[in-house]
Amino acid sequence: MIGVTERRPADQLPIARVLVDVPLPHLDRPFDYRVRQEHAGDAAPGCRVKVRFAGQLVQGYVLDRVETTDHPGRLAYLERVVSPEPVLSPDLASMARAVADRYAGTMADVLRLAVPPRHARVEAEPSEPGQRPPARGVPAEWRRYERGAALVKALASGVKARAVWQALPGEDWPRRLAELAATVSAAGRSALLVVPDHRDLARLHAACLDLMPEDGVVALSADLGPARRYRRWLRARRGAAHVVVGTRAAMFAPLHQPGLFVVWDDGDDLHAEPRAPYPHVRDVLVLRAHQTGASFVAGGFARTAEAQLLVDSGWAHEVVASREVVRAHAPRVSGTGDDFELARDPAARTARLPAVAFEAARAALDAGAPVLVQVPRRGYVPALACGHCRTPARCRRCAGPLSLPAGSSDEARPPSCRWCGAPEPGFRCAACGSARLRAQVVGAGRTAEELGRAFPGTTVRTSGGDEVLASVPPGPQLVVATPGAEPVVEGGYGAALLLDGWALLGRPDLRAAEETLRRWMAAAAMVRPAEQGGRVIVGADSALRTVQALIRWDPAGHAQRELAERAELGFPPARRMASVQGTPHAVARVVDEVQLPPSAEVLGPVPVQVPRAAGNEEHERVLIRVPRSDGKALAVALARLQAQRTARKEPDAVRIQLDPLEVI
Numbered sequence: 001m002i003g004v005t006e007r008r009p010a011d012q013l014p015i016a017r018v019l020v021d022v023p024l025p026h027l028d029r030p031f032d033y034r035v036r037q038e039h040a041g042d043a044a045p046g047c048r049v050k051v052r053f054a055g056q057l058v059q060g061y062v063l064d065r066v067e068t069t070d071h072p073g074r075l076a077y078l079e080r081v082v083s084p085e086p087v088l089s090p091d092l093a094s095m096a097r098a099v100a101d102r103y104a105g106t107m108a109d110v111l112r113l114a115v116p117p118r119h120a121r122v123e124a125e126p127s128e129p130g131q132r133p134p135a136r137g138v139p140a141e142w143r144r145y146e147r148g149a150a151l152v153k154a155l156a157s158g159v160k161a162r163a164v165w166q167a168l169p170g171e172d173w174p175r176r177l178a179e180l181a182a183t184v185s186a187a188g189r190s191a192l193l194v195v196p197d198h199r200d201l202a203r204l205h206a207a208c209l210d211l212m213p214e215d216g217v218v219a220l221s222a223d224l225g226p227a228r229r230y231r232r233w234l235r236a237r238r239g240a241a242h243v244v245v246g247t248r249a250a251m252f253a254p255l256h257q258p259g260l261f262v263v264w265d266d267g268d269d270l271h272a273e274p275r276a277p278y279p280h281v282r283d284v285l286v287l288r289a290h291q292t293g294a295s296f297v298a299g300g301f302a303r304t305a306e307a308q309l310l311v312d313s314g315w316a317h318e319v320v321a322s323r324e325v326v327r328a329h330a331p332r333v334s335g336t337g338d339d340f341e342l343a344r345d346p347a348a349r350t351a352r353l354p355a356v357a358f359e360a361a362r363a364a365l366d367a368g369a370p371v372l373v374q375v376p377r378r379g380y381v382p383a384l385a386c387g388h389c390r391t392p393a394r395c396r397r398c399a400g401p402l403s404l405p406a407g408s409s410d411e412a413r414p415p416s417c418r419w420c421g422a423p424e425p426g427f428r429c430a431a432c433g434s435a436r437l438r439a440q441v442v443g444a445g446r447t448a449e450e451l452g453r454a455f456p457g458t459t460v461r462t463s464g465g466d467e468v469l470a471s472v473p474p475g476p477q478l479v480v481a482t483p484g485a486e487p488v489v490e491g492g493y494g495a496a497l498l499l500d501g502w503a504l505l506g507r508p509d510l511r512a513a514e515e516t517l518r519r520w521m522a523a524a525a526m527v528r529p530a531e532q533g534g535r536v537i538v539g540a541d542s543a544l545r546t547v548q549a550l551i552r553w554d555p556a557g558h559a560q561r562e563l564a565e566r567a568e569l570g571f572p573p574a575r576r577m578a579s580v581q582g583t584p585h586a587v588a589r590v591v592d593e594v595q596l597p598p599s600a601e602v603l604g605p606v607p608v609q610v611p612r613a614a615g616n617e618e619h620e621r622v623l624i625r626v627p628r629s630d631g632k633a634l635a636v637a638l639a640r641l642q643a644q645r646t647a648r649k650e651p652d653a654v655r656i657q658l659d660p661l662e663v664i
Contacts, residue, residue: 014040015069016078019093020053020060021108023276025643028106030063034075043078046086046093048118050079061088061111085123087115087237091292092254098287103658104578104638105277113273114252119230127240130216135186139179144168147319155183155260155295162289162316164307165299166556169330169525170492173299174200174207177262180297182211185242189259189294193245194281196268197484198223199470204245204264212243220246220253248273251281258294261285267304267511267518268484272661280659282306301525301555302518305566306573308559318556326553331496331527331534333551334360335542353499353539358454360495360535365458365476367533369494373480374523375447375464376503384415386429387436394430397422402437404446447499448480463487483519492528494535501540501547510571510663513546514562520550570601572659576631578638579663581608581621582654590654591622594641597633600626623663634658 014035020027033051035043043049043062051060057079069075088111096110135156142148147163154161167173181191193208195201198221205219218232218241235241239256246253248271263271263282271281282298283306289296296316298307310316321329336354361371384393384402393402395417402415402424414425415437428435452460455478463469464482471488472479479487483504504516520538528534540547549558567574580590587605596602604622626634638656645654 014043015066015075016043016049016062017064017066018049018051018060018078019063019107019111020051020058021111022053022058023106023108023112024646025106025639026647028100028108028639028643032066032069032075034077035065036077039078039081042081042084044084044086045090046088047084048082048087050082052076052079061093063088063093083118083120083123085118085234087118089237089254092252095252095284095288095291098291099279099284100277101632101639102283102287102635103277103279104635104642104656109276110252110279113249113275113279116230116233117226119227122227122231123234125231127235127238128215129240130235130242131213132188132216132242133182133186133212136179136182139176141172141176142179144325145319145321147317151297151319152180152183155180156187158187158189158259160293161295161297162310163295163297163319164303164311164316165297165319166303166321167299167301167525168321168326169301169527169553170529171301171329171525172207173264174203175210177204177264177297177299178207178211180260180262181208181243181245184259184295185212185216187259189257190236190239190242190255191244191260191262192250192253192255192258192285193243193262193264194251194271194285195245195247195264196270197247199468200264201245201247202470203488208243208245216241217243217245220244220250222247222249248281251279251284258288258292260295260297261289262297262299265300265302265518265522266298266307267300267302267514269661278657278660280661283659286310300518301521302514303555303559304514304518305559305563308556308563309573312560312563320556328531329529330553331524331536332530333524333536333538333553335538335540335544335547335551353450353454353497357497357537357539360537361455361478361497363533364494364535365455365478367494368476369491369528369533370472370475370477370479370489372486372493372496372523372526373447373451373478374486374496374498374519375480375482376500377482384437386432386434388434389429389432391429391431393424393427393437395420395422395424402427448478451478451480461487481523483523486523486526488526492532492534493526494528494533496523496527496536497539498523498536499539501538501544505540505544505546510566511661514559517546517549517555517558520546521553521555524550570625571663572625574628575625576628576634577623577625577659577663578634579621579623579657579660580638580654581619581657583652584618584620586650586652586654587620587622589650590641590645590656593644594624595637596624597626597630597637599630600624600634 016033016035017030018033019030045062045064047062049060096107100107100110138149138152142152151161151163177193184191208217218235236244237254244253263285266282273279364371400417403418404415414423416423448460448462459477462480464485468485469487474490498520524536527536538547602624605620608619608621610619
């Protein structure tokens, strides 16, 4: 152990147990340091310090003050107390340790995500306590849901409640979540609400400010500047703010007397942290609710298999509306492949925009309502193929995919490579020699152009990529958006056209059906009820199970079947799974050396594609799956192996990820 020494009483030479900010698995443990008398008053548990570690000055956190040390070496001294502010509370330290253990990571990596960088000037500012809202009764909107009133009453009385909330179509979900947070705040406790992106955060923050005093609510997101983020984070840590709303970066936000943790739309991939140890917002909030005894709510228009597992296991209860209420709020949904539509329009099965879609759009526009058009791909024509044999068109220089930029045509700009940007004016198919090209995938830009010609005189707006619209004014117009970029409109859309369903359902991904239904339901929920003329046209065969779930507005039934199929096939969340990726030699050594539980099953290895920045080195991946009861043993085994590899200074790194979001 580095820097540890003799056993002596703390009143003579105090000892601090410090977690150093070194993300090496074999050093993922606290180290003891002697505290000089001038630092004894400031080096309190939770504060930031500077220590000498392996010859370098590094930052650390004081975890505890102890009387003796068990190592018979010579202790080094704390070099400096960076700040006496106790930023690492015992609850936050315990949570960080639990998250690191669950995901086979290090506590230092978790704390880098959980504790923002220090800003000295902000730290010196006082944090005036915010006011709490007055106690309210159960809002009428929550009484539309079975167990909805019971949930609000439980939060008001401080009783632990765990729920999976199925929001009604057209529901003002920011207002409903703000009502839950206000109920918890009025009861003297704190709430944390996490949403996928900044547009959702802006709506939720505004809804909270409508119900609660401004000084009692803070919004946290990764795009805030260092000073603003640290100021708001300190208000939450000091208990001055009682309600914290934010995006993924806020899942570790400290709470004073936590009473409620909420995640909205937990199936959105923005909730998955891309940095080690790759935690997911839903799982972190479930863990925090379990550790603190607080309430938990997972809400959304759709439902994931993970949320369904919480219900099936009895850990959480459903908060859903009756079928009669759902039918009263849902739009009329139609597929493009049912027998009736095929009889009217024989080309409906293959047409991208069949007659029924044009009729629904025209009726909504004539009624003065906007029309939402959801397109799975952004860009103009992001993928091209041979017009004769349908072989994907590739660049002759780098073998990258060819695409057609916006504003291009056969007579104007030629197609170009999406990887190297080189134009390809003389394309010839490598398989058949044809010079003809066809669109393999049509993007939002090309769709907007085609709709503009089909509906002359109608305003066409696009939302997606770098230009995402938060909202659009009411009135007759066409709004072409990619999934997740649909702007809000007051009064709802008159119709929604969900195009290219095959592009979503045909993805080689374990969660393709679940993700497709989530995207469809998010768009369809913006459409007016059927009694007001609202219609949704799905560009997919009505006989498909996912389309049927949308037509019936039955995300719970779809999630139940998804979970049952994954349990039968042995995939998450029915089982815990780890992904190990790296060079073939490194992956083979991991599989040979790791001490897996007897129930473990190794799948692979299989070759995987890596970013071009990684060079031409081949990479492989293996999947290791175990029953959920052995999930902790799997994480411990992988963490121990990582510690051994870093201690040996293995040259080839491997990426180990527990419960990966994508299993392709």
